[in-house]
Structures are given as C-alpha cells and as structure tokens.
Amino acid sequence: MPFKPADNPKCPKCGKSVYAAEERVAGGLKWHKMCFKCGLCQKLLDSTNCSEHEGELFCKVCHARKFGPKGYGFGGGAGCLSMDAGDHLKAEQGVRTNGACLEPRVIAKAPPGEGCPRCGGYVYAAEQMLARGRGWHKECFKCGDCQKRLDSTNCCEGPDKDIYCKVCYGKKFGPKGYGYGKGAGVLQSDTYTNGDSPSQAPRTTVIDTAAIQAPPGKGCPRCGGVVFAAEQVLAKGREWHRKCFKCHDCTKTLDSIIACDGPDSDVYCKTCYGKKWGPHGYGFACGSGFLQTDGLTEEEISSNRPFYNPDTTSIKAPKGQGCPRCGGMVFAAEQQLAKGTMWHKKCFNCAECHRPLDSMLACDGPDKEIHCRACYAKLFGPRGFGYGHAPTLVCSDSEPTVTYTEQLPFTGQKAAKGKGCPRCGFPVYAAEQMNSKNGTWHKRCFSCSDCHRSLDSTNLNDGPNGEIYCRGCYGRNFGPKGVGFGLGAGTLTMA
Secondary structure (H helix, E strand, O other), rough: OOOOOOOOOOOOOOOOOOOOEEEEEOOOOEEEEOEOOOOOOEEOOOOOOOOOOOOEEHHHHHHHHHOOOOEEEOOOOOOOOOOOOOOOHHHHEEEEOEEEEOOOOOOOOOOOOOOOOOOOEEOOOOOOEOOOOOEOOOOOEEOOOOOOOOOOOOOOOOOOOOEEEHHHHHHHHHOOEEOOOOOOEEEEOOOOOOOOOOOOOOOOOOOOOOOOOOOOOOOOOOEEEOOOOOOOHEEEEEEOOOOEOOOOOOOOOOOOOOOOOOOOOEEOOOOHHHHHOOOOEEEEOOOOOOOOOOOOHHHHHHHHHOOOOOOOOOOOOOOOOOOOOOOOOOOHHHHHEEOOEEOOOOOOOOOOOOOOOOOOOOEEEOOEEOOOHHHHHHHHHOOOOOOOOOOEOOOOOOOOOOOOOHHHHOOOOOOOOOOOOOOOOOOHHHHEEEEOOOEEEEOOOOEOOOOOOOEEOOOOOOOOOOEEEHHHHHHHHHHEEEEEOOOOOOOOEOO
C-alpha cells in the first residue's frame, strides 16, 4: 500500500501547510506565525487583539475602522464624525517604510538654497535636523550612500555638501593604505566611482614644519620652525609643533599625561624616560626582581652606582657609647637595641655562628655578647642527659668551659650557721630564694648535687644528707637496688 502523507491544514493567507510548531488559531482556522497579522496595517497579532472577518485577520482598530459603525460619535473621540473605511491603508495606495504604511504627502518646494538640501522642500521646526548650518527633514537626514538614518553623534559632513555615516565617510574621504582599513594591518583602498562623487579621496598634504624658521631659541625645539597657535603644544615652558611632540627615542606621539621632560631639554615617553634617566639596577625594571640596565654601558652603571662604605669602624665612638662589637658610632638609621646598648645592623648577629638576628631571635649572654637561641643553649644552658636534642647526651664535662664573675658566690660575710644557703653559706634574699625541705637556697645554687641540673618544684628531691637531687640521681643514690629497679624492667642495678 503506497505511503500517503497526513493532510495538514492550509494557511488562509499563503495557502501553504501549517505545522504544529508554528500554528496560530483564529476563527476556526490555522495560520502561520508570520501570516498572523492585520490585513490593513500589517501589524503582528496575538490572541488578545485579533479580530477575524470572512477568513481575513484585522487588529481591533482596523476592524472597527473597516467594519464598525460610521457617523457622528464613532470617530477617534466623542463628538467626531468618522467616515474612515481604511482605504488609505491598502498597500497599493500607500508608501511602506520598514513595515509601516505611510500616506504619501506632497512637500511644498522652498526657494533655492533655503529648503532641505536633499529634497528641496520647506523644513518646519517640528521636524528639522541641523547639519552644515542648514535644516534637514528628519526623513531626509540619512547617509548619502547607505541610506542609514543619522543623528548628531554619527553624522559626518562631506566636502561634497552631503552627509554620511562614519563608515561611508571613511571609505569615501578618509585616508587610504595599510593600517587604515577596518582594523590595524588591513589595506584600505576602497573608493567610490558612482555619479558625481570623486573617484579618489582627497590627499592629505604633508606640511614641512621647518619651512618657516624661527629665531634661535624661540621656535620648536625639535625642528626649529615657527609654532603657530593652532598647532602648539607646551612642554618645559616651550612651544612644540603637534607633529614634533613625540618621544625622542621611540617617536611615540605624546600628550600632557605621558610626556616626560628630560634633563637634555627633550621630551620622552614614560618608558624611554625610565630607561634613560630613571634608577637602574636590581628591582628597577619591569617588576621587582629584575635587573634594569637597558641602554647603559658598564662604565655608566658603575659611575652612577651610589657609594657605600661598609666599614662601620670608620667613625669611632667614645668608650662605652658605640657598638659593643666594633666600637664604631651607631646612627639612628642603622641601630639595633640589645641589653640597653645600640648595635650596628651589620654587627647584630650571633657571636658564635654569625647568624643575623632580630629582636625575636637575639639572646643576651652573660659575656655581654648576643647569641642565637641554639648557641646560647650550647654555651649557657643546662647540661646532662635530656638537655640536648632529646634523647641526646650533651656535654661530657659537668663544669662549664667558661667561668663568669656573675656566677661566682658573693664575697663578703657569710650568714649564721643554719640560716644561709645550705650549699654556699651566704645570705639568701627574697628576690632570689628557692625553697626546699632542707632550707632556702639561692636560685643559682638550686641544682642537683650530682649532675648539677637546674631544679624546680616539679623535679626536686630532698636527700637524707641535706642536699637536693634530681629524680634520676636520687634514685641512683637512695632508691632500691636489685633486679627490676634499674633504668628499665629486668635490669640489675647495684650503683
């Protein structure tokens, strides 16, 4: 059985099939979307303003005008006499512009030179557009080539006494050649040869600004020519030709914002000025971390480099007032404070490893020097098992290698027996006392009797001999001995 396609309803306006995706329904008939418009004014319709009459569509206004009541009171407003049947809206009797029907009109001709330059008719104030000092009709105010409607922002007045849009003006009268097309790198040689239009664009005359020389010191600093008011640009108190006002190195055209006056009485752009006269060296190029030496020889770089004397002892200070390490004078711009004395920033480093220090890392030693934390701990910190990098045993010698007068016992009369420090016998004052079961001790004497480890209330053990010990030494001296009582379970200790 042969295939028979399904019958689709036909559009009453164009007679073609109407499919479901584009159909519009009115009066029991189906229409195409673009055919669903008024039969008089061609206005597109929808279900809210559609009126059907004998298989033809109208908007409500045109339907009332064509088929509604006529006579007094049925016009545009009460009290009006309307006999309008809509005959003037038919396409064969009107002029259609962009989908809207306009009634043809007769324009009264004006005297030559007084009317619209395009149609020659009178131009009234309600519809005039001004260009070239003359009034134009709003309908006539369009491009002479592409007929694009114009306004005051895109209207260009041509030398042929006509008006153009910017694109057509550029094609007809603008410069031609490489770089003058629609984008940089385009060769533009488009010209018009129609009618009375010129076949080529008017050539721009290249004017030699140095043709009229000025007296020495009064003309343009670059070409020496006379500078007239219409073309002058000011810089460094002198007048320049607009054509000559460009960078001396890269010849970039300048203005008052990007022009930089050089010390050689010339003008530069900001980039060339920075290369030629700006600071050079590390950090002065395109970004921090770059070395800027563009345009300079090694001799010029060396001669312009600021002199710096790294010798901090060149200016000696009075004794006890200078830097504690080098003895030189310390100025405010370079001073660092430690132990109430001022140091050079260069000298403010560890006395042992020479690591640079700051206020957070510096440790003031009893030798009136400064040290980093690691070196301070090695030199002056407690020694013994557990005081290195755990579990490291630090320092094979129990006594410090350097003895300082500040750590020696007081010289003078000792305290009464049983009232002074149990270790040294000197009096103990409240600011330095440490208490234990056997008495009051100096802070410097409050250490283990065997390993000399500094003690506090958490690790203090009072021995039966009147001394104090750390836990390890106390257990070794007075703790139980035998299997299981050593440093670890199962160890025999007879120490």
